[in-house]
Amino acid sequence: MDERRANIDLAFRNGLKDYEVLPPPDAWMNIDSRIARKDKPAYFLRAAAFLAIAMTMSVLAYRWIGKTSSMLDNSVMALSEESSAPVFSDNLINPVSRQVRIARSEVKPIDKITENSEADASSTSDERVSSVFTLPQSNLHIPIKTSTFNIIRNKAAIPEIPNNDLFVDDISQEYQDYLVDNTVSDNNHRWSITALATPTYYGKINSASDALSQQIKASEQAVVSYTGGVALSYKVNKRFSIQSGLFYSSVGQDLEGINSFAGFQKYDNTKGDHNFEVLTTNGTVYTNNADVFLFADGNSDRIVTNYNKDVFDPQKASLDYINNTMRQNFSYLELPVFLRYKVVDRTVDFNLIGGLSYNLLLDNSVYTVVDGSKYMIGTTAGLNMFSISSSIGMGMEYKFSEKLALNLEPTFRYYLNSFNSVSGSQFHPYSFGIFSGISYKF
Amino acid sequence: MSEIKEIIKGCLAGNRKDQELLYRRHSAKLYAVCLQYSGNNEEARDILQEGFIKIFENLGNYKHEGSFEGWMRRITVNTALEKFRSRNSLYRVDDIDQMPEPDAEPDNQDYAGLEAADLLEIIRELPPKYRMVFNLYAIEGYSHKEISEMINISEGTSKSNLSRARVILQRRVGSFTGIKKRIANG
Incomplete structure (x- = not known):
């Protein structure tokens, strides 16, 4: 009798050894959310560390640029940039790269059961676990509604069991989808391409305090500009992404109190290449249109010319008045190198974004508008062909689907070097824009 | 590593x-x-x-x-x-006499015909107190003294619960395999 009872114990012990049942799909989500809540302080520490690194990089880059600028004897700062492609590694094995196989195992006959089962149990499977990343292959059952066991079961003879939906021989499609959604996607969607655009408000920080600089700045009004382009990002791990791309940005400001007239060419007897120089915070504007005549309201120091009002009166010469505002416009091609840190990983993701952009000057023009058409006046001299700006922002990403997402990224940008290096005073532009766009993961 | x-x-x-x-x-x-x-x-x-x-x-x-x-x-x-x-x-112990009698006493071959899923299903039908003692003793290998401390019962109660659990399991296995045999014999 005792032996038979011991055999019952062994039959259950050995029969259930290594038995596996896939848990409900939502179990991990519940665990994950509980763990995530406990890890929250760490996220903020990481975010703070990330911000500190971004700011340190910006300061170092700024100081480096300052040194480089002082070594150059002209106004054009050339930057040689070499980007080394980051090396990424992904040692993790795709968790469902192998097909889940399910098999039901028979219980060993009692006469073959030995007491070494205890040893077998204790020697479980660090080796086996580490050899593959797969769902268990023996004794694996998944709860779904239908069951082969139900077919042979006589409910009249055996008391009702509340868990009769527990075992099946096939993995459900729902569960496979869940596994794919929650494990494979991270590996398969490391890249994303995003089209982004934003209207941008520009301002400047003035480090000069002389009266002329202040007057010049007071007469300048930033205009709403725009930036747009395509960003390509690579997810290094679950939190960090590195992003680059190409953007086109247009920056501008209105120079108020500069009156312009047309028809001056017939009175122009000088041999110089320009007749007027207009001082601005972004550099000196040289007119290259011989037909234009300029004079400034109030303080005439803003315009340097041989044709001041004492020498030439445009009204007496019956020149055509055009406007009293000029627009100074620059276009840049931007190559950003940003780091993105995912603070919240939910349906709406929140990312911290920071990094540097290398900006190549494409277009430099000064014009005024007459009857809706541009009337070209000149260009701004002494502009740096390259400039570097630092950016910091917060990105929100709403996922439409596994691959498509809507992005909204309020971003503040600070130019580490001014647009020009000859004006005597340093004006560092900054900008704020809310980038919006669509991203596609692949 | x-x-x-x-x-x-x-x-x-x-x-x-x-x-x-x-x-x-x-x-x-x-x-x-x-x-x-x-x-x-x-x-x-x-x-x-x-x-x-x-x-x-x-x-x-x-x-x-x-x-x-x-x-x-x-x-x-x-x-x-x-x-x-x-x-x-909150758990109550069902009267063991209310458990159905097995079709026959299970033998070694009966256990051999059971799959792990069957065993799990049978063990889960046990009343909670019996199930806990049986699991701790037969599956995990704890002694009655350890079990008595773990779930705050006397050693005698632990032994008694184990004994009753075994009887119930035996009857369930018997009923279960009896059904299987009847189905197999048509």
Whole structure:
């Protein structure tokens, strides 16, 4: 009798050894959310560390640029940039790269059961676990509604069991989808391409305090500009992404109190290449249109010319008045190198974004508008062909689907070097824009 | 460094991918343990969730001595025990005489014909107190003295519960295999 009872114990012990049942799909989500809540302080520490690194990089880059600028004897700062492609590694094995196989195992006959089962149990499977990343292959059952066991079961003879939906021989499609959604996607969607655009408000920080600089700045009004382009990002791990791309940005400001007239060419007897120089915070504007005549309201120091009002009166010469505002416009091609840190990983993701952009000057023009058409006046001299700006922002990403997402990224940008290096005073532009766009993961 | 050590290290660093990896690798086996200790799936899921949270919280205490899976299993069983203790007063022990008589006394071949899923289903039909004692004694290998301390009963009660659990299991196996035989014989 005792032996038979011991055999019952062994039959259950050995029969259930290594038995596996896939848990409900939502179990991990519940665990994950509980763990995530406990890890929250760490996220903020990481975010703070990330911000500190971004700011340190910006300061170092700024100081480096300052040194480089002082070594150059002209106004054009050339930057040689070499980007080394980051090396990424992904040692993790795709968790469902192998097909889940399910098999039901028979219980060993009692006469073959030995007491070494205890040893077998204790020697479980660090080796086996580490050899593959797969769902268990023996004794694996998944709860779904239908069951082969139900077919042979006589409910009249055996008391009702509340868990009769527990075992099946096939993995459900729902569960496979869940596994794919929650494990494979991270590996398969490391890249994303995003089209982004934003209207941008520009301002400047003035480090000069002389009266002329202040007057010049007071007469300048930033205009709403725009930036747009395509960003390509690579997810290094679950939190960090590195992003680059190409953007086109247009920056501008209105120079108020500069009156312009047309028809001056017939009175122009000088041999110089320009007749007027207009001082601005972004550099000196040289007119290259011989037909234009300029004079400034109030303080005439803003315009340097041989044709001041004492020498030439445009009204007496019956020149055509055009406007009293000029627009100074620059276009840049931007190559950003940003780091993105995912603070919240939910349906709406929140990312911290920071990094540097290398900006190549494409277009430099000064014009005024007459009857809706541009009337070209000149260009701004002494502009740096390259400039570097630092950016910091917060990105929100709403996922439409596994691959498509809507992005909204309020971003503040600070130019580490001014647009020009000859004006005597340093004006560092900054900008704020809310980038919006669509991203596609692949 | 072995892969499992790397995963543990990643979990300790708060790497969610490693945490999920650890879960995916071991959850099926631990869920089977949870089912073994519970009468319904919801309770089993709760035990699994709470057990895994404890595993993640206590990973730093794992000394890499002995089986990691055994360490996780002990935490899971302890979680089931806590759940049992919190509900112990609610459980009633069914009268053993109300259990159906088996068609025949099961023999060795009857057990051989049972699959692991059948065994689990049979064990889950036990009244909670019997199931807990049987699991701790027959499956986990604890002594009656240890069990008495674990679930706050006397050693005599532990022995009695085990004995009754075995009788019930024997009857269930007998009924179960009797049905199978009848189906097989047409």
